[in-house]
Amino acid sequence: MEVSGVGTDRYHFGMSQISLQKPDPRDFLDIDSLLDDEERLVRDTVRDFVRREIDPHIGGWWEEGVFPVELAKVMGDMGLLGMHLEGYDCAGTSATAYGLACLELEAGDSGVRSFTSVQGSLAMFPIWEFGSEEQKQEYLPRMASGELIGCFGLTEADSGSDPSSMKTNARRDGDDWILNGSKMWITNGNLADIAVVWTRTDEGVRGFIVPTDTKGFTANEIKHKASLRASVTSELVLDNVRLPADAVLPEVSSMRGPLSCLNEARFGIAWGVVGASRACYEAALDYSLERVQFDQPIASFQLTQQKLVEMMVSTQRANLVALHLGRRKDAGTLSPQQVSFGKMDNVRNALDVARLARSVLGANGITLEYPVFRHMANLETVYTYEGTNEIHTLIMGETITGIGAFD
């Protein structure tokens, strides 16, 4: 082995070089170097936003069970809402940039990320993808600016993992449509100005844009949640809601409609949870270096180091998976089954990291003074929504065996 020159930071080793630069504890594999300047600037902007507007208040919001809806305007000004959509005053960034934004938002809180996921991927996306030109003009610019808030109603009390069993229905009445039924667990339900509601009809599954002030529409907030508390979750009730013909999304009449929205949102989740995971790991790392027991920082115990390394490795690996999915999405080669890989694996890893971090923080780990317990509790929702861990397992199971095991 030969040193290649004065002031060098590399060794020549046969044909290859070895860097003498020590890895950054917060980005061990230097994943940062895989991003371009623009992506880094998007990331830094959202990180800065989270540091200023989310981190100082989130513990309180979570405890009170509120989402400060004023944030929508700030997010809209930045271009966060529907950021990866083209046109209609949307920013039109890459999918990777959207993923990075989700990551930074969820490093703040899964509820905050959920707000933007629902607005961009579940409410704006179906209008952008399946809406008429008039619908796009009417809604998208105001949704991008945060003036109008949307929600996405697919799940029902008796129809969760099997959404095609939905009972909410729409029938034609002259030129109008009449909607009846109810939706459950709907993020942003009580905040929304418009709800994208999926229903069964004689013509297949159809989506409607329902202004929430329409007669017969009510939203009831679901209280007593122990997870995703800084996010509004609601039941939507549709009691003979009469809508004009132009309220239906014209371009789709099957489960492909809602499922393609979910695919967008799941992509964001595969990224987002890396942020929650990182926040938990960093909180545990900082804490372990400062907390002294038996006259030494707890970081000096082998058991703690093992936990820290597990957390670091898991977070970095999940980040690489997310980035790989992002590059594939931008290249147009990403399949829904690959999104399932990211959603299933990254979420369960983040949950494991949160639990490990919780243990490192001892008693402090159960408080809202530190972000860890909040993330841990939030991730229980993320584990379940947008296709449960089990459903994504079965999607991949079917893909590799050719045998569906859903029923």
Place this chain on the structure above:
Amino acid sequence: MQVTVCVKQIPDPASPYQLEPDTHWLVRPDEQILDETDRYGVEMGLQLAQENEGTVSLVSMGPAGSMQGIRQALAMGADEATIIDDTELKGSDALATARVLGAAISSKGFDLVIAGTESTDGYSGVAPQMLAEVLGVPCLTYVTEVSVDDGKVTVHRQTDAGYDVVEADLPAVIAVTAGVVEPRYPTFKGIMQAKKKPVETKTVGDLGVEVDVDQIVTSITDAPERSGGEKIEDEGEAHLRIIELLERKKVI
């Protein structure tokens, strides 16, 4: 109206910094961010330019690196940037900085120059005044509010007791205090456009300016640990004691 905002790229204060062992100069990583205090200057510049149909140019001295900090300001909405990046300038003091910035600014023309009161990594706090001197224009400092009308700039100048209203003819230099306007976040559209905005990199030679860079840092010591402060036990009179303390510090 042509507004020029002086901005500085500094190492992210949230990450650990390093000093060169021999010279004690700060090691500047490739990736630096926009100095927090400059976000206020950029915001003020953008607002003034908007109200007065003007443009905002940025000028910055220091290693360009990845230009992350400059792009941040461009993504907020500034129109163009000039960076003076020259190894000869390493270790410049405030006067050298003012001469270089002055040369860059006057070669492009300006109506109003906005600078931060002091940088977060250097804290010398005299560059704006020196810059005004170099440019031969008035300098208005500790600015908390600014308006431009009819060839004049009018500002609120923060004082211990409140503020003075001060005005000067344009062109002029103003030094703004942090926290006076709410700086906007870069927008994602802005981020994508930032790459296409003109950024010129210049050397001292290009500017044809003479500077002596002869500042030496002879030694450095860690800042002393903060002492404990004063604990006031409340036996019903604590508020009076607090008021007295604040009055002594001239806060109220």
